Structures are given as C-alpha cells and as structure tokens.
Amino acid sequence: MVKAHTSWKVLKHGPLEQLSDNLWRVQGALPGMSLERVMTVVQRGDGSLLLHSPIALNEAQQAELESLGPIAVLVVPNGGHRLDAPAYKQRYPRALVFCPPQAKSRVQEVVAVDGTYLDYADDGVVRFEVLEGVAEAEGAMIVRSRDGQSVVLNDVVMNMDKKKDLLGYFFTTVLGSAPGPRVSRLSRLVYVKDQPALRAHLERLAALPGLARLIVSHEKVAHGEAAAAALRQAATYLKPS
Numbered sequence: 001m002v003k004a005h006t007s008w009k010v011l012k013h014g015p016l017e018q019l020s021d022n023l024w025r026v027q028g029a030l031p032g033m034s035l036e037r038v039m040t041v042v043q044r045g046d047g048s049l050l051l052h053s054p055i056a057l058n059e060a061q062q063a064e065l066e067s068l069g070p071i072a073v074l075v076v077p078n079g080g081h082r083l084d085a086p087a088y089k090q091r092y093p094r095a096l097v098f099c100p101p102q103a104k105s106r107v108q109e110v111v112a113v114d115g116t117y118l119d120y121a122d123d124g125v126v127r128f129e130v131l132e133g134v135a136e137a138e139g140a141m142i143v144r145s146r147d148g149q150s151v152v153l154n155d156v157v158m159n160m161d162k163k164k165d166l167l168g169y170f171f172t173t174v175l176g177s178a179p180g181p182r183v184s185r186l187s188r189l190v191y192v193k194d195q196p197a198l199r200a201h202l203e204r205l206a207a208l209p210g211l212a213r214l215i216v217s218h219e220k221v222a223h224g225e226a227a228a229a230a231l232r233q234a235a236t237y238l239k240p241s
Helices: 059-067 085-091 101-108 166-174 185-190 195-206 225-235
Strands: 017-020 023-030 033-043 049-052 071-075 096-099 126-130 139-145 148-152 211-215 221-223
Touching: 017 211, 033 139, 033 166, 071 085, 096 101, 148 225, 195 225, 211 225, 221 225
Parallel strands: 049 071, 071 096, 148 211
Antiparallel strands: 017 023, 023 033, 033 049, 126 139, 139 148, 211 221
C-alpha cells in the first residue's frame, strides 16, 4: 500500500477534461505504476465542488479547478484510494470527507471522516448508493447533468488495457484487471462477498434512465449506449443468482 501524501505532491497528470455541464475528470499517474487513476469533479447545485478520488494537480491546473467553485466535499471511494486525501484536507480544511461505510476505519487512519455514503443526502445533483455484495466497501456515485445521468464507480469495475511493464502485467493480467470493462479477479477476491447481489446491482445501474456515461477510477470512460453495455459486460464476470 502506497503511503498517503501529507504534503502537496504532484505526480504526472492530464488536463481537466469536461464531460458535461457540471462534470469533469482528470487522469493521472500512480507512484511506480503504469496504471493510472481518475479524479471525478462535480459542480453541485450550489456551485460548490465535490471531488471523487482527489488528485493533487499542478498549480495552473489546480487554479483552473478552483475557478469552477469552492471545494466542499472530498470523496475517498475505498480504503486504498487515500493517496492525496490528507493533502487536500490540509489545503481545503473546510471540505467535508465522505467514504463508504466499511472503508471508514482505513480512511480515518490518514484523514478525519465526516460521514459515509449513507450520511450524504441526495442534493439534487449527486447521490450515493452502497453497492450490494461488497460488504459496504464500495459504492456508486450517481451524478445528474443536463445530458443525463453518470455512474461513477471505483475499483469494483475496471476499464483499461493490459500493461506491459512487470508490475502493470501483474495487476492487469495475473490479477485479471484488463482488458475492460470487467470485475477483476483481484476485486472479486478482495471486495466481492456476494457475486449475484453485485451482479444484480450493476445490471440495475445499467438500466438507469438517461444513462450518459460510466466513469471508473482506473482509466477509460464509456459514453452513451456503451455505458450501459460496459456495466452489463462487467456484470458477466460475476455469478448469476
């Protein structure tokens, strides 16, 4: 497990990419790995920002992010995605921190937690669901935009290509994390306790009215009809009821 950053440590990352009127993403590096991570940024109804799996950005990009609105909520989507959470809390001390229920003890090791997904009230733009079948270790963030709804997941669904470096090969091939979309062998071992329950939940997410995109915390976005197809494909890696 990589140690969480207590100071503002910028790793290589891409631009702030706008996906919809109130939705952006940034894709960035992980220490010593070819796998990349994703921060999802949501502008809520009051103009404030929610950051899902926050990534420390260079000063120019951080200023661009801040120009969108005040950073009000930091979402740590599981016990392993804590890397930049402490640094963000130090920089934005008024921001509230939320995480899945089961992840609370792990996240609290590095940053104070204000509530879990169960405590976050639907604000008209963002709502959370705790995923079934994973013992409350992960959840789904549902974002409403003008062009429809977006489903934001974390490690339960992977969507990336295979990597050729040694560590990347281990994660994507040996641990079955690629090619995506899929529920990896690693996720099934670590998170999934009830495969039929999680499969049913992913299928329900695929059937959301106006589903515009699927965003995951490791790399690719699926848009339009491909979003529902990606969720249904990932579900096939789990046993049916």
